[in-house]
Amino acid sequence: MQILDKLKSSNKSERRVRKKFEEAKGLSITSLMDVLTIILVFLVKNISTEVIKISAEPNITYPHTITNDKLLEKAGTTPIKIFPDRVVVGTEALEYGSPADLLTNAQKRNDLLTYLKKEAEDIIQHQKAETCLLVQADYSIPCEYITEIVRAATAAGYSYIYFATLEDADWLKKYSVSLAE
Amino acid sequence: MRQYRPSAMRQQKSQTVPQEPNLVPIMNLFLAIIPMLLMMVVISQIALLALNFSQGESGVSYGQGGGGGGAKTEKVEIHILGEQYAQENNTTLGMEIREPGFKPMTISAINGYYDYVTLNKTLQEIRSRKGTLSDITVLVHPDVLYGDLMKTIDICKVNGFTQVHYTATKVEYY
Numbered sequence A: 001m002q003i004l005d006k007l008k009s010s011n012k013s014e015r016r017v018r019k020k021f022e023e024a025k026g027l028s029i030t031s032l033m034d035v036l037t038i039i040l041v042f043l044v045k046n047i048s049t050e051v052i053k054i055s056a057e058p059n060i061t062y063p064h065t066i067t068n069d070k071l072l073e074k075a076g077t078t079p080i081k082i083f084p085d086r087v088v089v090g091t092e093a094l095e096y097g098s099p100a101d102l103l104t105n106a107q108k109r110n111d112l113l114t115y116l117k118k119e120a121e122d123i124i125q126h127q128k129a130e131t132c133l134l135v136q137a138d139y140s141i142p143c144e145y146i147t148e149i150v151r152a153a154t155a156a157g158y159s160y161i162y163f164a165t166l167e168d169a170d171w172l173k174k175y176s177v178s179l180a181e
Numbered sequence B: 001m002r003q004y005r006p007s008a009m010r011q012q013k014s015q016t017v018p019q020e021p022n023l024v025p026i027m028n029l030f031l032a033i034i035p036m037l038l039m040m041v042v043i044s045q046i047a048l049l050a051l052n053f054s055q056g057e058s059g060v061s062y063g064q065g066g067g068g069g070g071a072k073t074e075k076v077e078i079h080i081l082g083e084q085y086a087q088e089n090n091t092t093l094g095m096e097i098r099e100p101g102f103k104p105m106t107i108s109a110i111n112g113y114y115d116y117v118t119l120n121k122t123l124q125e126i127r128s129r130k131g132t133l134s135d136i137t138v139l140v141h142p143d144v145l146y147g148d149l150m151k152t153i154d155i156c157k158v159n160g161f162t163q164v165h166y167t168a169t170k171v172e173y174y
Helices: A001-011 A029-044 A050-052 A107-129 A143-156 A171-180 B008-014 B024-040 B083-086 B115-130 B148-159
Strands: A075-082 A087-089 A093-095 A130-137 A160-167 B046-053 B076-080 B093-098 B105-108 B135-140 B165-167
Touching: A001 B093, A029 B024, A050 A093, A075 A143, A075 B046, A093 A107, A107 B083, A130 A143, A143 A160, A143 B148, A143 B165, A160 B148, A171 B115, A171 B148, B046 B105, B046 B148, B076 B148, B093 B115, B105 B115, B115 B148
Parallel strands: A075 A130, A130 A160, B046 B165, B076 B135, B135 B165
Antiparallel strands: A075 A087, A087 A093, A160 B046, B076 B093, B093 B105
């Protein structure tokens, strides 16, 4: 009896046909690749070392200006950032101290002058470029600090001084509206 | 005659779909590079204001450079008066424009804010009188804010005074 059952179950006509599953399709990432390639090309085109050097600091409130002077093409730039509570000097972002040190501490002033002289010499001798000082200061910094930095830079031999601002073609119109209110 | 099972027959035929190139490693590379570049990119547009140096003005002398200096035939000066100066001299806070051959013109601040609108109009008038003049001197008092100095220099440049000289009323150390 068991043999008969076995024979019956092994009959080809009654054999259960297993349905073949379709292979799972891989995620098509070609379109994503296209988008990423476009973004990559855009970013690579827009990023340069100079932009990194004069990148906007989140803790500085920049004044708005209409004009935008171009930085010299062949310029060795030394950035100096004046935050409300501290001053950062050079591409190495050396902590200088507080802005008040520029006026009250003669030793600090001499240190700044010495540093700027060395930087200027380095730019002239090794980079063979024009010496530029790039001042990035907060809107609320009194000009007496700016004046001291400009004095030090000119004394150190810097030929060009640039101030970083934010470009806004309409600031004067907005200002007149706010004054009228 | 040799017989094959149906499955074996199928395997002998080249029925495989042409494979797409494996883009996963490139995707991984992109996903690493793009966030890094996005962190480096500057969203806000930083503008630059160039400064020229004047020589021997208001007791302060700077080094010559930046295309500054030049002939001193006509010299228009903008004095940005600070609060301390206004209190000591019993004058109003504001700006004073000194032009050779004209009386000094005072532009008073409105509610404690410098009146850049009037300064702009005044500089337009000076520009209409002196079409070729490109030099102007900005003199700041110590307590004037950096932002106010930048706005003043900006208005000068907007009105065609490309050579802006910066002087200050303070003793020099160097």
